Amino acid sequence: MTKTSSERSSSEIGFDEALDRLRVAGGRITRARRSLLEDLYRAAGRVTVDELAERHPDVDSATLYRVLSHFESVGLIDHVHLGHGPAGYRWVGHRSVAVVCEDCGRVVDVPADELRPLADRLRRHYGMRLSIGHFALTARCEACAPDHSHER
Amino acid sequence: MTKTSSERSSSEIGFDEALDRLRVAGGRITRARRSLLEDLYRAAGRVTVDELAERHPDVDSATLYRVLSHFESVGLIDHVHLGHGPAGYRWVGHRSVAVVCEDCGRVVDVPADELRPLADRLRRHYGMRLSIGHFALTARCEACAPDHSHER
DNA sequence: TCTCTTATTGCGACTAGTTCGCAACAATAC
DNA sequence: GTATTGTTGCGAACTAGTCGCAATAAGAGA
Numbered sequence: 001m002t003k004t005s006s007e008r009s010s011s012e013i014g015f016d017e018a019l020d021r022l023r024v025a026g027g028r029i030t031r032a033r034r035s036l037l038e039d040l041y042r043a044a045g046r047v048t049v050d051e052l053a054e055r056h057p058d059v060d061s062a063t064l065y066r067v068l069s070h071f072e073s074v075g076l077i078d079h080v081h082l083g084h085g086p087a088g089y090r091w092v093g094h095r096s097v098a099v100v101c102e103d104c105g106r107v108v109d110v111p112a113d114e115l116r117p118l119a120d121r122l123r124r125h126y127g128m129r130l131s132i133g134h135f136a137l138t139a140r141c142e143a144c145a146p147d148h149s150h151e152r
Numbered sequence: 153m154t155k156t157s158s159e160r161s162s163s164e165i166g167f168d169e170a171l172d173r174l175r176v177a178g179g180r181i182t183r184a185r186r187s188l189l190e191d192l193y194r195a196a197g198r199v200t201v202d203e204l205a206e207r208h209p210d211v212d213s214a215t216l217y218r219v220l221s222h223f224e225s226v227g228l229i230d231h232v233h234l235g236h237g238p239a240g241y242r243w244v245g246h247r248s249v250a251v252v253c254e255d256c257g258r259v260v261d262v263p264a265d266e267l268r269p270l271a272d273r274l275r276r277h278y279g280m281r282l283s284i285g286h287f288a289l290t291a292r293c294e295a296c297a298p299d300h301s302h303e304r
Numbered sequence: 305t306c307t308c309t310t311a312t313t314g315c316g317a318c319t320a321g322t323t324c325g326c327a328a329c330a331a332t333a334c
Numbered sequence: 335g336t337a338t339t340g341t342t343g344c345g346a347a348c349t350a351g352t353c354g355c356a357a358t359a360a361g362a363g364a
Binding site for chain 2: 083101102110114115117122128129131135136137138139140145
């Protein structure tokens with residue numbers, strides 16, 4: 001289920017740089033923080049809290065959330081709500097929007113630019129600045145909703 | 153089935169028709185169902201579970217959810233997840249998408265047609281059929297995220 | 305290196321939103 | 335009316351996430 005082909009761009013924050021950021025922010029580099037940071041850094045794409053909890057059984061779930069929100073406040077990761085399920089976290093620098101199938105849960109990443117025209121219209125005509133990335137778009141994938149207009 | 157995409161509320165289901173549908177579906181018209189159906193029919197737009205619970209204190213919340221999902225399965229209402237908060241329910245036939253401010257929770261309704269270009273692209277290029285309406289788009293309204301840059 | 309301060313953790317309780325099991329109830333068919 | 339069985343109310347459970355607090359352990363300074 002690992003996400004494919006999210007190559008690291010040069011503008012992306014490196015692991016050591018991330019550690020520095022945490023230190024500059026005045027925080028301590030604890031065992032939990034270091035191992036979660038490593039995991040998030042190495043993960044190719046989005047990771048859910050469940051997955052992190054499974055991979056770090058020594059880290060309490062309350063701590064998990066606290067660490068994640070700390071990382072987020074320092075600008076190392078961001079999170080996206082994937083429909084009904086748990087949120088997904090990933091290293092910053094990705095400029096894509098998740099489109100999740102509401103039936104099978106499959107997530108397809110779409111370049112954020114695809115939403116630009118809509119975002120512009122929403123801002124200009126409705127005064128709403130679209131939060132690209134914070135919530136996934138829900139859809140149905142081909143497997144779950146084969147085309148050719150057969151309504152349920 | 154009556155689902156041609158550009159049609160609007162001319163084909164909206166009336167209250168008595170809705171009652172018929174429930175009967176045809178083999179269900180009983182209970183007190184809870186009748187009063188909730190009336191409420192939803194009369195409500196101008198989206199109603200949250202909280203609001204319904206407040207207005208129908210005699211109806212247990214578990215029943216509330218069951219009735220709502222029954223109505224939905226019969227095709228009388230649909231629901232939309234408004235970001236972090238509770239879901240909103242409304243009479244079918246509305247062709248709009250909710251855009252919710254993630255800070256203040258304000259909901260702005262946007263004609264579904266605004267999403268058409270995006271939906272088309274997602275279908276054609278990514279094989280995902282956007283579920284317009286099931287999830288709100290999240291954004292920030294002008295009050296919560298005043299535009300600092302000087303854009304036209 | 306040891307000591308001290310205090311940021312962070314683990315634990316358990318708690319929240320919101322929603323679902324489930326089950327016995328009591330009430331809508332309808334007869 | 336009575337019987338049948340779909341629905342309801344109640345409470346418990348569940349998921350995703352948050353919070354308070356005492357114990358722990360980073361890491362600055364001696």
